[in-house]
Amino acid sequence: MKRYFALFLLLVTVILQAVNFISPVAGTALITSSFGEFRGSGNRGPHFHMGIDLSTNMRSGVPILAAADGWLVRVEIDDDDIYGNVVVLEHEDTTRTLYAHLSKFSPKIDSLINSVISEFGKKRIVVNFPAKTFFFKAGEAVGYSGQTGEAAQPHCHFEIRNADETFCYDPANFIEIPRPREASFTVKSLVIDSERYTYVEGKTYPFKDPYPKIMLNVATALNKNVIGLKELKMYFNEILVYDINFGEIPIEEFNNVWSVYSNDSISDGYSYNAWYKLYPDRGTSLVKTNKFPELGRLPARVNVKIVCTDMWNDEFVIRFVVERR
CATH class of the missing domain: 2.70.70.10 (Glucose Permease (Domain IIA))
Incomplete structure (x- = not known):
């Protein structure tokens, strides 16, 4: 099949x-x-x-x-x-x-x-x-x-x-959209288990059992505007555990935004802040990989890598460590 x-x-x-x-x-x-x-x-x-x-x-x-x-x-x-x-x-x-x-x-x-x-x-x-x-x-x-x-x-x-x-x-x-010269990947903030942090590459952050609930406020900045990402892949100790891909969306999931975005997200026509949830919350076809049910008890210290892909298929890597407290 x-x-x-x-x-x-x-x-x-x-x-x-x-x-x-x-x-x-x-x-x-x-x-x-x-x-x-x-x-x-x-x-x-x-x-x-x-x-x-x-x-x-x-x-x-x-x-x-x-x-x-x-x-x-x-x-x-x-x-x-x-x-x-x-x-x-x-x-x-x-x-x-x-x-x-x-x-x-x-x-x-x-x-x-x-x-x-x-x-x-x-x-x-x-x-x-x-x-x-x-x-x-x-x-x-x-x-x-x-x-x-x-x-x-x-x-x-x-x-x-x-x-x-x-x-x-x-x-x-399907259509060619030139990448603007000023386009740049930006990490606005990081949330782990409801605690908000400033992202610092390689820094260690605390998490609780059974696994860290990670959210990212990330985007591509274009002058005063920001646009969303095409894909986010999260790895624990180099093992792919979660993959959100925006290549296609079923019409029936038009309103299913809370499956991948948190309720802290804002879009009012003049400001845009998108918080991507990198953990399972509710079902969606946009999540292509979800290994959380198979993880069991994580080690006390986990290296996290998140590969963010923008709409021009350029990749940007976020790296940090989570430690059980």
């Missing part, structure tokens, strides 16, 4: 890589939020960020481009929902892309959308289109940047989903 499941995952990977996606924002767009980040407010409650945000320099009206050739699947008209105004395309490999917070739609469909609004008003409207009715070429505008929904500033929110929209995938794995 495991062999067949591995073959299935390989097939899915090959299919997803069959389409060459381009950035939905022309030029060298700065990323302002990464996939899987914590979101703590909104109409739908605390949730994962299911796409990436690309800067439009806080300007509305910037063309948002089709990331690949595709057919229009649906349009969502809603100023109050998290996503605001939305366009969804389906591509040749059956993957779908979603473009959110739009101020207005492509001229190709704008008159149709306006007629729908004039009939039904500004309440939430979802317009599903028959297959292969409206075609968009890669690089053609599907709409224009805005801040409809819960966007604090105008920008492009971009998602890549599977055919039946049950999974979202990290768009950074």
Whole structure:
């Protein structure tokens, strides 16, 4: 069974890589939020960020481009929902892309959308289109940047989903996003068994039985902004015991943020602090390795290594020691 499941995952990977996606924002767009980040407010409650945000320099009206050739699947008209105004395309490999917070739609469909609004008003409207009715070429505008929904500033929110929209995938794995020169990994703070510490490489920290409950406030700093990580792997005495990976998130886990983030995390549109929980708390598919049930009683002194991977797949290693007190 495991062999067949591995073959299935390989097939899915090959299919997803069959389409060459381009950035939905022309030029060298700065990323302002990464996939899987914590979101703590909104109409739908605390949730994962299911796409990436690309800067439009806080300007509305910037063309948002089709990331690949595709057919229009649906349009969502809603100023109050998290996503605001939305366009969804389906591509040749059956993957779908979603473009959110739009101020207005492509001229190709704008008159149709306006007629729908004039009939039904500004309440939430979802317009599903028959297959292969409206075609968009890669690089053609599907709409224009805005801040409809819960966007604090105008920008492009971009998602890549599977055919039946049950999974979202990290768009950074499919489009080229240059690493800004100023990007730097930062460790803001460390918590062990509810005690907060300043992280010092190689330092020894106390822990209690049965194992240390470790949380990290870490991020990639970009000028005044910070973005989340792609993966965190924790090792005890060089043995991998815990692995959180944000490569894909099932839609059904949209609100399951407390499985990997602590309730000290903050995201209000203007400040962002994400506390990653590196111990089992509740079930999630984002945890790829969990050996805590097999650990038994840890030695009195344990060397901890945490490998943090950013969205550009650069790795940064955190090292310290925990000692039972």
